[in-house]
Amino acid sequence: MTDLLGILQQLRRPSLLIRAARHGATEYNRNLHLRRLLATITLPANGPALSRLLEIEDELNQQRQKDSASYSCANHIEVLVAMMGEARLLRASVDDLTPS
DSSP: OHHHHHHHHHOOOOHHHHHHHHHHHTTOOIIIIIHHHHTOSSOOOHHHHHHHHHHHHHHHHHHHHTTOTTOOHHHHHHHHHHHHHHHHHHHHHHHHHSOO
16 A cells, blocks of 8 residues: 555646645545546545546546647546545555554
């Protein structure tokens, strides 16, 4: 799971996207947002959810870089918000397992 957090830390995206996502991450609701983004009824655990979100975000970033007509900045921000929210939850669960 920490590998996913490392991958997330290495992502480089335009600062405007990241700032918008950070603002939105304060209102992240896993049940609402993740269910819609992954189009699923049953929510996966944080690790698998973050892994899937990374795949979705990579596709969106490729569309952005190619100036694709199908690219949606709003959708990209939604995915980044969910990634930040899931990363926060994953870090918390890892910290809970780490002995003091």
